[in-house]
Amino acid sequence: MTLTRKHIGRFGIAFLAAVAIYFLHGGMQAALWEPAFVTGWILLGGMLVLTLLNTRKKLPFLPLAKVRNWVKLHVYLGWFVVGTFLIHLDFNVPNGWIETTMAVLFVIVALSGVLGAFLSKSLPPRLTRRGEEVIFERIPIFMTQLREAADDLAVYSVEQTTSTSIADFYAERLRDWFTRPRDYFEHIMELGGRRFALKQEFDSMERYLNDTEKEVLGELRALAEKKSDLDYHYALQKTLKGWLFIHIPATYGLLALAVVHVILVHAFAGMSL
Template identity: 30%
Template sequence: MNEQARKKRIIFIAMFFLLALLGAWWWIQQQSLELVDTVWTSGWVLLASIFLPSIFNLRKRLAAFNVGKASTWYAIHVVSGFVAIFFYILHAGFKIPTGAYEILLFTLFALVSVTGIAGYVVQAILPRRMTETGEEIVYEKIPEEIYEIRNSAKSAMLAYTESSGSNLLSKHYDSALRWFFEQPRFYINHVLGGAKAPAWVRSQFEAIRRFASPDSMEHVDEIERLALHKLNVDTHFACQDVMKRWLLVHLPLAVAFLVTVVWHIILVHVYAS
């Protein structure tokens, strides 16, 4: 029910902004037919569409106050961002920018738009991928989690060697599994949702089971369980790391763009007067 309500809310917001976009576009076209300079109108409409996405970060800082659902603000952020792209094109026109300042403004807007769209894709896919692991893992605690997994795997390996009298598992651990348990692995594969990481783990334990002592198989099972758990940890690390790094790129670009927009408005009014 909550998911349906969320989708309805997003659709409502999208329809509202679509109607607002069409209304603003019609108004600008009417001014053009009346031979009125539409640069000012499109500029102020563009400023409004730029302002709406920028206040999403302000909402995060006011989370303690009842200022609406985060999903609603996020939907406004995304939809108004796409509206801003439309009005930027309408305001600047389909032309190559000339002059250092125009190039800077265009470049920053393009980078903010591209990283924003990329962030939308990331936010739509990666949280779902983490949910599919069936585990909830805090990013800051991942190093500690991997440390505990690694120690448990070493203990199980030593227990196997002691109970079976064979160094088969210890050799395989040193040649392959040690590398896997040391730190997060298969970063790109986890981000893209590939099957390389689980296939690698499966192949390692298929090889071990062919030669392992049946009487000490519970230790092999324990290491495999730890390896599968680490796959989930690695998935969370890769997905959360991408989401954090994306924000560190998108947010500074957005701030830099807003600063240039303010300076642009000042220059326009100075020269217009």
């Protein structure tokens, strides 16, 4: 992932917009106005626009610009909203219960958003580089298919070789590994230790087998590699979907509190709209 002039340009616009808010805030403060009301409404408006991305995704049939462009708007508007948030707080830590909870939720939303943007940029190329393209929802089906194929192969090896070496190896070392997704963090961090260990075990096993057994073991090795690739895709795709489990719920929690906050500040500051 490299920063292009377009990235810098868009970020620059968001930054300049935040600087404009900073001067708006400072100018109002200098004139003894209460800038928090203005920055607060800008902040709330910005957050509502950000949530429109989710709405846009649910309305694919409407000609409301491409989702790709909505995502760009979401990312850079998000940076602007982060700046506005800091200005709204006057770069201080809030100390009310509601305000602190909101700030914590905002930080969670912002950090998860930054993480999500990073993941969305960095993980897809990795998915392209390894294994075949699979739909996330079908991975359990493919995993079952691989396990069944491996089971069949183990039975077949006994029939063909009259030896239980491969079947034993499969039953003891691989059967359980084939049953469900494995090695999540290893794949996320791209460590490869488990994959190497598996290869070592296959290599060690191969030295004691005859040609027929080696052929069967080769097929089993291919299935294991496929399973490892599937685990890799599962880990990365799950991560790509998983960060939204933080980002979106926290957003709605934040919006709920924002409504309460808006009512309270207007009512208790004695100011009507």
